[in-house]
Amino acid sequence: MARRSGSHSEITGPRIRAAALSLFARHGFAAVSMRQIAAEVGVQAGALYLYTTDKEALLVDLLRDHMDTLIRTYDGRALPPDPHERLRDFVRFHIDYNRDHRDEVFLSYMELRNLSPENFQLIEALRRGYEDRLGRILTDGRTEGRFTAPDIRLATMAIIAMLNGVNTWFRDGGRLSLDEISAIYCDMVEKTVAA
């Protein structure tokens, strides 16, 4: 059962990140030890420090990569010109993305307080950037008279919170499929800012 020594940095690095992501999401950053992460990967605790300077850097890397990927994925798609359609598209995208990146999304909302001030600012700015995509949809729609919202920022936060809530209770194989949930949420969100 002894592991062979050798060069595995291209494999071990990602595996460490994957293990850390999964464990942090399940038990919380502070509750997970470096030894646990190492055990999940199948290496010794000391070996982790070949891939990260310390525990917090591991968390920061996960969060920054998540936010970058989220924004790039959203921006890489064609958006419907109609405000209502663009809003529905956002809802569907957000719910689908959350399903496919559940742990990352969960972490990005739960573990910000474990970051140093500088790292907190960094992640917070990225998140704000994503939220602003929704804010722009609402602003444009309101300008065209298609939406009503006394305060765009409030409506943005309300919708984001509503959508993120799905993450906390949705389970595969439940009463409703994610497509059904998505459709119902599209309608609710649309009504929230209905003119």
Added chain:
Amino acid sequence: MARRSGSHSEITGPRIRAAALSLFARHGFAAVSMRQIAAEVGVQAGALYLYTTDKEALLVDLLRDHMDTLIRTYDGRALPPDPHERLRDFVRFHIDYNRDHRDEVFLSYMELRNLSPENFQLIEALRRGYEDRLGRILTDGRTEGRFTAPDIRLATMAIIAMLNGVNTWFRDGGRLSLDEISAIYCDMVEKTVAA
């Protein structure tokens, strides 16, 4: 500066709970040590074990008391008979309660995973009981034809998530007062289930 010995259980007990609440909310349950709690209160770590069997019991007590108080407070008020008014009343109550019990609410959504399965079930059942108050408002309103909601449970979760979101970004002295925010959220929530 030496503290006098003596009987202080009526004072020290609540102070320990208050310190634990504040520290757990700020740094997370797993990240807070018994020594930190003791230092905040001004006693030695060992003294905490006169008031709690262990660290998790401290958390469970805080969460159960919070949920009990929340439900009793809500049930202790007269409710408007009109469904729309009852819904608006719920929104205002929830937002106001969250402002006044910020740490408790935050804890009750963040730290459930640090509980043993039995304790998790206990707190989760209490939370579900509170959510069902909102669910009943929506059901009644729909029965009377005043609300539209394809799925009551989904609408309930969406509204609760939306309202809890306020907790994550609201700061006293910000751009909007909590009364202004509350009024806007009342309208958004009402529209979400508008007939």
Added chain:
DNA sequence: GTCTATAGAAAGATAGAC
């Protein structure tokens, strides 16, 4: 009821062999 002292386990991180 609170203290000091400490047991016993586990944490983050590093050093040096291979």
Added chain:
DNA sequence: GTCTATCTTTCTATAGAC
């Protein structure tokens, strides 16, 4: 690149004096 071994710190919890 990974290992064993270890340093140093910190943790939860308990024992026994006062």
